[in-house]
Amino acid sequence: MNIACLVFDQITLLDAVGPMEVLSRIPGASVRIVAPENKPLRSNKSGFRLIPDCVLEELTSADIVLVPGGPGVRPLLEDKRLLDWVRGVHRTTEWTTSVCTGSLLLAAAGLLEGLPATTHWNALSDLERYGAKPVKQRVVVDGKIVMGAGVSAGIDMALTLASLVAGEAVARAIQLRIEYDPKPPFDAGSPDRVDEIVLDLARGGLDKVSAV
Amino acid sequence: MNIACLVFDQITLLDAVGPMEVLSRIPGASVRIVAPENKPLRSNKSGFRLIPDCVLEELTSADIVLVPGGPGVRPLLEDKRLLDWVRGVHRTTEWTTSVCTGSLLLAAAGLLEGLPATTHWNALSDLERYGAKPVKQRVVVDGKIVMGAGVSAGIDMALTLASLVAGEAVARAIQLRIEYDPKPPFDAGSPDRVDEIVLDLARGGLDKVSAV
Numbered sequence: 001m002n003i004a005c006l007v008f009d010q011i012t013l014l015d016a017v018g019p020m021e022v023l024s025r026i027p028g029a030s031v032r033i034v035a036p037e038n039k040p041l042r043s044n045k046s047g048f049r050l051i052p053d054c055v056l057e058e059l060t061s062a063d064i065v066l067v068p069g070g071p072g073v074r075p076l077l078e079d080k081r082l083l084d085w086v087r088g089v090h091r092t093t094e095w096t097t098s099v100c101t102g103s104l105l106l107a108a109a110g111l112l113e114g115l116p117a118t119t120h121w122n123a124l125s126d127l128e129r130y131g132a133k134p135v136k137q138r139v140v141v142d143g144k145i146v147m148g149a150g151v152s153a154g155i156d157m158a159l160t161l162a163s164l165v166a167g168e169a170v171a172r173a174i175q176l177r178i179e180y181d182p183k184p185p186f187d188a189g190s191p192d193r194v195d196e197i198v199l200d201l202a203r204g205g206l207d208k209v210s211a212v
Numbered sequence: 213m214n215i216a217c218l219v220f221d222q223i224t225l226l227d228a229v230g231p232m233e234v235l236s237r238i239p240g241a242s243v244r245i246v247a248p249e250n251k252p253l254r255s256n257k258s259g260f261r262l263i264p265d266c267v268l269e270e271l272t273s274a275d276i277v278l279v280p281g282g283p284g285v286r287p288l289l290e291d292k293r294l295l296d297w298v299r300g301v302h303r304t305t306e307w308t309t310s311v312c313t314g315s316l317l318l319a320a321a322g323l324l325e326g327l328p329a330t331t332h333w334n335a336l337s338d339l340e341r342y343g344a345k346p347v348k349q350r351v352v353v354d355g356k357i358v359m360g361a362g363v364s365a366g367i368d369m370a371l372t373l374a375s376l377v378a379g380e381a382v383a384r385a386i387q388l389r390i391e392y393d394p395k396p397p398f399d400a401g402s403p404d405r406v407d408e409i410v411l412d413l414a415r416g417g418l419d420k421v422s423a424v
Contacts, residue, residue: 001423007260014226014233014390020258021226021363028423031259040263046232047243048219049263051252100391121391138395150391151233155364160397170421172400173413178226179312179333179362181401182394183350185372188384189393201385209382211213211240 001028001165004062004089006102007035007050010072013043014151015099019066019158025174026166034059036082044070056085061092064161068154069100069120076105083109095161097146099154106145107132115142120150121191122203152189155180213240213377216274216301218314219247219262222284225255226363227311231278231370237386238378246271248294256282268297273304276373280366281312281332288317295321307373309358311366318357319344327354332362333403334415364401367392 003023005016024031035041035052042049067086076082086109090096098106103119106112107130117132117140118124124134139157140147141164148157159180163171188194194202201209215235217228236243247253247264254261279298288294298321302308310318315331318324319342329344329352330336336346351369352359353376360369371392375383400406406414413421 012233013229017225017229017258017260018364020260021224024257024259025418027418027421031257033260043229045236045243046229047236047265048229048232048245049265051261051263053259053261121388138393139397150389152230152367152390152392152394156395156397163397168398169410169413170418172398172406172410173418175396175398175400176333176403176406176410176414177362177418178364179401180364180394180396181350182364182392182396183368184387184392184394185351185368185375186380186384186387188387189391191388194384194388198381198384198388201381202388206237206239206382206385206389209239 001063003064005066008072009041010044012070015068018154022158064095067098067102069102073101077108099148100150103147118147118149213275215276217278220284221253222256224282227280230366234370276307279310279314281314285313289320311360312362315359330359330361
């Protein structure tokens with residue numbers, strides 16, 4: 001099973017690494033990391049420097065493609081070469097997947113026209129611009145398109161997909177392997193369950209607070 | 213706040229990226245990725261190629277240091293240069309942290325002598341060899357040492373630490389930013405809650421099953 005993961009400058013790296021930690025453990029999985037340019041790129045905030053295995057034109061088909069999100073998505077929404085690649089590889093896949101604002105790239109490529117779709121809670125309305133129907137759901141399965149909501153939702157998305165691809169025993173074993181028994185110290189993972197102060201911080205205020 | 217994240221060949225990348233996605237969002241955070249060698253390295257399974265920002269000798273102090281795990285930990289347990297670096301940087305930190313088998317490196321460096329400690333469920337007994345007291349707990353705080361259990365536990369560890377460093381409102385805002393509202397499709401994140409078949413798969417059987 002060939003798995004292709006798109007990366008780009010200013011990616012939110014957990015969008016990609018969460019699901020890849022799951023999908024790469026499916027028996028027989030083979031992974032390639034693909035980027036627009038064959039040069040080092042930097043993840044947003046977390047600051048990791050990555051080198052891809054190949055550029056878009058060198059990877060034209062995959063069994064599973066993963067499109068992650070992050071601030072680096074914005075310039076790509078108008079990038080004809082990238083959107084052509086998304087459309088082209090999607091024609092070859094068994095499963096086309098996204099995490100966070102990665103779904104905006106699927107939508108901009110025309111793959112979500114009229115379909116229910118999810119993304120980061122703060123970007124749901126952007127999906128409408130491309131004709132998708134945003135739903136507040138952590139994982140959305142639309143035929144062969146599987147989408148996770150914001151950032152960490154990619155882990156839930158990938159475990160769901162692993163069970164579709166390889167059965168529940170394998171998916172459960174992968175969940176155990178990555179010890180995914182989440183115990184968040186707070187109940188603040190949804191905008192519906194926080195106060196205005198926390199919401200403002202999460203919407204951008206964190207970048208404006210002075211150093212602690 | 214200077215945050216240093218150790219990386220090495222055959223790292224389990226989610227161990228590092230989960231917490232860094234949280235810690236790098238603390239207001240004023242500045243991130244550096246440090247490795248034993250100044251050359252590209254490859255993450256285990258997920259297959260990402262990384263380039264560090266600097267080598268061990270170029271980073272001798274940090275406010276927070278993060279030591280992740282993965283199969284690449286094993287050769288480092290006997291690596292005097294790496295263990296000296298862990299001890300040295302630990303003397304300068306406000307917080308020394310680990311995820312998964314990263315705690316074996318803290319233990320091998322002599323930092324966990326007689327202390328309660330956690331790691332991946334499948335490596336708990338290894339901690340004893342270095343004089344630590346393994347506890348089945350997702351997050352352990354021992355003075356300035358903060359440890360997460362296996363792989364995905366790093367996210368819970370880092371949110372706990374973010375609240376200690378920057379207060380609960382900031383920690384909650386970061387949790388919302390990364391939409392950490394986990395909904396695992398299965399209840400299989402702990403060895404106590406799976407059957408023998410799943411346990412065997414997670415203990416290594418996944419690598420022996422033929423391709424799906």
